[in-house]
Amino acid sequence: xxxxxxxxxxxxxxxxxxxxxxxxxxxxxxxxxxxxxxxxxxxxxxxxxxxxxxxxxxxxxxxxxxxxxxxxxxxxxxxxxxxxxxxxxxxxxxxxxxxxxxxxxxxxxxxxxxxxxxxxxxxxxxxxxxxxxxxxxxxxxxxxxxxxxxxxxxxxxxxxxxxxxxxxxxxxxxxxxxxxxxxxxxxxxxxxxxxxxxxxxxxxxxxxxxxxxxxxxxxxxxxxxxxxxxxxxxxxxxxxxxxxxxxxxxxxxxxxxxxxxxxxxxxxxxxxxxxxxxxxxxxxxxxxxxxxxxxxxxxxxxxxxxxxxxxxxxxxxxxxxxxxxxxxxxxxxxxxxxxxxxxxxxxxxxxxxxxxxxxxxxxxxxxxxxxxxxxxxxxxxxxxxxxxxxxxxxxxxxxxxxxxxxxxxxxxxxxxxxxxxxxxxxxxxxxxxxxxxxxxxxxxxxxxxxxxxxxxxxxxxxxxxxxxxxxxxxxxxxxxxxxxxxxxxxxxxxxxxxxxxxxxxxxxxxxxxxxxxxxxxxxxxxxxxxxxxxxxxxxxxxxxxxxxxxxxxxxxxxxxxxxxxxxxxxxxxxxxxxxxxxxxxxxxxxxxxxxxxxxxxxxxxxxxxxxxxxxxxxxxxxxxxxxxxxxxxxxxxxxxxxxxxxxxxxxxxxxxxxxxxxxxxxx
Amino acid sequence: xxxxxxxxxxxxxxxxxxxxxxxxxxxxxxxxxxxxxxxxxxxxxxxxxxxxxxxxxxxxxxxxxxxxxxxxxxxxxxxxxxxxxxxxxxxxxxxxxxxxxxxxxxxxxxxxxxxxxxxxxxxxxxxxxxxxxxxxxxxxxxxxxxxxxxxxxxxxxxxxxxxxxxxxxxxxxxxxxxxxxxxxxxxxxxxxxxxxxxxxxxxxxxxxxxxxxxxxxxxxxxxxxxxxxxxxxxxxxxxxxxxxxxxxxxxxxxxxxxxxxxxxxxxxxxxxxxxxxxxxxxxxxxxxxxxx
Numbered sequence: 001x002x003x004x005x006x007x008x009x010x011x012x013x014x015x016x017x018x019x020x021x022x023x024x025x026x027x028x029x030x031x032x033x034x035x036x037x038x039x040x041x042x043x044x045x046x047x048x049x050x051x052x053x054x055x056x057x058x059x060x061x062x063x064x065x066x067x068x069x070x071x072x073x074x075x076x077x078x079x080x081x082x083x084x085x086x087x088x089x090x091x092x093x094x095x096x097x098x099x100x101x102x103x104x105x106x107x108x109x110x111x112x113x114x115x116x117x118x119x120x121x122x123x124x125x126x127x128x129x130x131x132x133x134x135x136x137x138x139x140x141x142x143x144x145x146x147x148x149x150x151x152x153x154x155x156x157x158x159x160x161x162x163x164x165x166x167x168x169x170x171x172x173x174x175x176x177x178x179x180x181x182x183x184x185x186x187x188x189x190x191x192x193x194x195x196x197x198x199x200x201x202x203x204x205x206x207x208x209x210x211x212x213x214x215x216x217x218x219x220x221x222x223x224x225x226x227x228x229x230x231x232x233x234x235x236x237x238x239x240x241x242x243x244x245x246x247x248x249x250x251x252x253x254x255x256x257x258x259x260x261x262x263x264x265x266x267x268x269x270x271x272x273x274x275x276x277x278x279x280x281x282x283x284x285x286x287x288x289x290x291x292x293x294x295x296x297x298x299x300x301x302x303x304x305x306x307x308x309x310x311x312x313x314x315x316x317x318x319x320x321x322x323x324x325x326x327x328x329x330x331x332x333x334x335x336x337x338x339x340x341x342x343x344x345x346x347x348x349x350x351x352x353x354x355x356x357x358x359x360x361x362x363x364x365x366x367x368x369x370x371x372x373x374x375x376x377x378x379x380x381x382x383x384x385x386x387x388x389x390x391x392x393x394x395x396x397x398x399x400x401x402x403x404x405x406x407x408x409x410x411x412x413x414x415x416x417x418x419x420x421x422x423x424x425x426x427x428x429x430x431x432x433x434x435x436x437x438x439x440x441x442x443x444x445x446x447x448x449x450x451x452x453x454x455x456x457x458x459x460x461x462x463x464x465x466x467x468x469x470x471x472x473x474x475x476x477x478x479x480x481x482x483x484x485x486x487x488x489x490x491x492x493x494x495x496x497x498x499x500x501x502x503x504x505x506x507x508x509x510x511x512x513x514x515x516x517x518x519x520x521x522x523x524x525x526x527x528x529x530x531x532x533x534x535x536x537x538x539x540x541x542x543x544x545x546x547x548x549x550x551x552x553x554x555x556x557x558x559x560x561x562x563x564x565x566x567x568x569x570x571x572x573x574x575x576x577x578x579x580x581x582x583x584x585x586x587x588x589x590x591x592x593x594x595x596x597x598x599x600x601x602x603x604x605x606x607x608x609x610x611x612x613x614x615x616x617x618x619x620x621x622x623x624x625x626x627x628x629x630x631x632x633x634x635x636x637x638x639x640x641x642x643x644x645x646x647x648x649x650x651x652x653x654x655x656x657x658x659x660x661x662x663x664x665x666x667x
Numbered sequence: 668x669x670x671x672x673x674x675x676x677x678x679x680x681x682x683x684x685x686x687x688x689x690x691x692x693x694x695x696x697x698x699x700x701x702x703x704x705x706x707x708x709x710x711x712x713x714x715x716x717x718x719x720x721x722x723x724x725x726x727x728x729x730x731x732x733x734x735x736x737x738x739x740x741x742x743x744x745x746x747x748x749x750x751x752x753x754x755x756x757x758x759x760x761x762x763x764x765x766x767x768x769x770x771x772x773x774x775x776x777x778x779x780x781x782x783x784x785x786x787x788x789x790x791x792x793x794x795x796x797x798x799x800x801x802x803x804x805x806x807x808x809x810x811x812x813x814x815x816x817x818x819x820x821x822x823x824x825x826x827x828x829x830x831x832x833x834x835x836x837x838x839x840x841x842x843x844x845x846x847x848x849x850x851x852x853x854x855x856x857x858x859x860x861x862x863x864x865x866x867x868x869x870x871x872x873x874x875x876x877x878x879x880x881x882x883x884x885x886x887x888x889x890x891x892x893x894x895x896x897x898x899x900x901x902x903x904x905x906x907x908x909x910x911x912x913x914x915x916x917x918x919x920x921x922x923x924x925x926x927x928x929x930x931x932x933x934x935x936x937x938x939x940x941x942x943x944x945x946x947x948x949x950x951x952x953x954x955x956x957x958x959x
């Protein structure tokens with residue numbers, strides 16, 4: 001069994017949580033560990049609640065798992081929210097001079113490590129408040145059995161430009177935290193075998209960008225939109241190094257049309273956005289299909305509909321990608337499954353776009369795009385295939401211009417060799433109206449049904465060529481399984497882990513995962529699924545968009561659809577619990593769960609009580625006056641945990657029925 | 668050299684324009700051809716990008732590379748192409764609805780960038796292809812199919828917007844003034860930076876208000892005023908808003924500032940389309956090392 005640990009860092013945006021998490025992640029990665037981080041952040045610049053989880057393991061991990069072994073709380077709120085999640089054998093680290101931990105929140109066997117930060121840092125002079133993070137990091141290193149030198153080295157590199165004083169302070173605080181913890185509490189007993197193989201710590205967005213550069217992308221356009229913006233930021237910062245022209249435009253209408261214009265002129269062009277921006281791009285995606293211009297469009301999905309959940313993940317844009325723009329035209333939709341796959345997907349997207357002269361849509365998502373994991377450098381090659389498709393560079397003089405070149409030549413493959421504007425002899429016009437082989441319009445008063453039919457068939461024929469090139473789906477895991485979990489895109493890893501766990505627990509489970517969504521391997525999928533016993537699609541949207549797509553393309557209806565649409569990513573246990581419920585024939589339970597009632601209470605407290613209390617104990621009550629069973633949420637004082645009121649939340653509807661004060665109502 | 672001699676005739680395409688007889692757009696087409704001949708630009712070095720509308724059919728009527736794109740999107744498509752290959756002469760064309768209605772956002776932002784491209788708007792103050800609704804430049808009070816009680820909105824002032832937005836060549840033409848229009852067009856194509864020509868291009872079928880005689884009564888040529896200095900922005904501004912009994916045509920404003928292409932570091936190595944693709948192992952490793 002590989003040693004692994006999950007560490008949670010809780011704080012407010014602006015508490016310096018990212019830097020602390022980054023230092024820890026890079027420390028672990030340099031020791032040769034694999035990691036996955038999940039940052040459950042909010043769309044706020046300061047304040048709010050941010051919850052970063054880092055799963056470190058000797059083996060490859062691509063989801064954040066189900067556990068919490070150590071909590072590093074950077075504020076009081078972080079302790080109150082997450083202390084109860086820490087598992088026995090774990091620890092809670094916090095600045096004891098500023099915060100306290102109500103023992104009733106802590107499970108048995110969890111070590112509290114309050115750090116006397118002012119005492120520890122006094123010898124180092126006057127320090128910034130965020131230095132408490134560095135002290136906590138030091139203590140954490142001791143607890144989890146890491147040496148202090150690795151993190152010190154990273155802090156040195158981080159602060160190198162800020163001068164010796166800052167370096168000394170950070171290094172000093174780190175060691176002070178480490179030494180204090182080492183004196184006061186035993187380490188938690190993790191036995192690591194560090195390979196010390198250094199691996200990059202990357203996000204899917206970075207891999208998407210890097211893959212594009214390796215594939216020869218020369219033009220990138222974008223409008224800022226979470227969670228796609230980090231592609232823009234990285235490419236803008238590396239524009240000159242990588243030889244990519246990066247253009248921020250006025251809106252997504254411009255963005256996609258810029259990319260198509262550049263693609264038409266002969267460069268590899270890409271743009272990225274999220275669902276809302278993608279909706280604006282729709283019409284132009286159809287143009288790329290019609291004028292047969294290659295373009296790669298990345299949709300880093302977030303929670304919809306509308307503005308939806310800007311900082312939460314969802315796989316909700318499959319319908320949109322399949323249905324974007326009017327009419328039928330050839331398009332490709334690919335959903336990468338992990339960060340390394342984002343790199344290869346970019347490469348493949350450009351090759352398909354140029355070979356078949358069509359728009360390629362990459363469906364990434366926030367979870368994949370923004371969360372960090374380690375990749376093996378060998379899995380990221382520089383010598384990727386660059387297939388630019390068929391071109392005409394010159395024609396014999398007698399064939400030139402209106403003589404010979406047919407931009408939209410009707411061919412058996414549907415592929416008509418392109419010609420680059422600027423090259424002599426192949427002058428043509430590419431029009432969004434339907435057209436003949438030379439590009440001459442056949443619309444309006446000159447509509448010609450016969451030419452239209454053959455031209456439409458030519459374009460659509462390219463889909464067969466694409467399908468023949470793509471690897472069909474294949475079962476992973478035991479061949480004869482009781483359950484087959486079906487997924488697409490970023491959920492591969494969590495489904496993989498859930499399937500392995502179910503198998504371990506006696507429910508033999510395998511996995512069928514789809515990367516290529518359009519064109520679709522309908523016949524192949526059907527042949528596989530017809531031999532499966534219990535089929536369950538796992539996807540994070542409300543309606544089961546993929547299950548419907550699968551049914552439409554293969555004629556196969558799955559037994560169950562396991563969805564999640566609260567903005568949080570799947571965890572292995574979330575899947576295994578629901579799979580068991582399906583197997584036992586239990587209906588999907590939509591009742592408000594205890595942790596959800598607590599979240600709702602936090603929302604109420606923030607809006608109506610200025611964060612002056614926190615949820616205490618929760619009780620299920622069958623209260624007739626509300627017309628539904630309710631949760632009674634005790635509201636208690638932040639520090640002492642003394643009861644101050646009750647909040648009532650409907651268990652079926654989730655409606656908040658208001659609070660009842662237990663003490664005099666003074667606020 | 669096998670290339671035929673560059674003449675108006677050699678620039679004719681296989682397709683005869685489908686515009687109504689007498690349409691102002693014929694004059695604009697002719698002026699573009701004359702300008703290309705005058706400037707000796709090989710036609711394969713010209714890319715004409717249009718939107719949608721009667722006037723946006725223009726690329727099909729001239730033997731140069733063309734993209735007949737989407738309604739309102741000529742400028743972003745043209746921008747992408749111009750950035751990808753700045754050796755091309757990129758000319759965006761379209762109508763007033765295309766450029767000042769559905770494409771208005773792009774119009775302003777393209778001028779801010781001072782891209783090296785030319786934008787010619789065939790402005791007929793009406794939606795013609797859709798048979799006569801009010802457009803962004805329709806005169807106040809004008810009764811159209813969509814404004815049967817008269818248009819209540821103030822017309823867009825494209826030249827004033829151009830001056831305010833940073834265009835470096837701003838002119839107005841009239842398709843009945845062929846010689847002047849050709850001169851303006853040639854100068855616009857030769858200009859380094861964003862050039863706009865708003866051309867009065869009467870619709871003889873759906874606009875019975877802003878007709879050839881209506882314009883002829885009102886227009887006067889700026890170049891005939893010896894005192895007018897087209898390098899003076901503050902003098903150009905009132906002229907850009909003069910639209911009533913008298914309407915100026917000709918070059919309103921011209922200035923020089925670095926183009927977007929000049930200031931984009933990646934383009935220092937030549938046209939993007941000629942640059943090498945991909946990364947070598949050392950470069951890729953250096954990029955990965957930033958994350959370790």
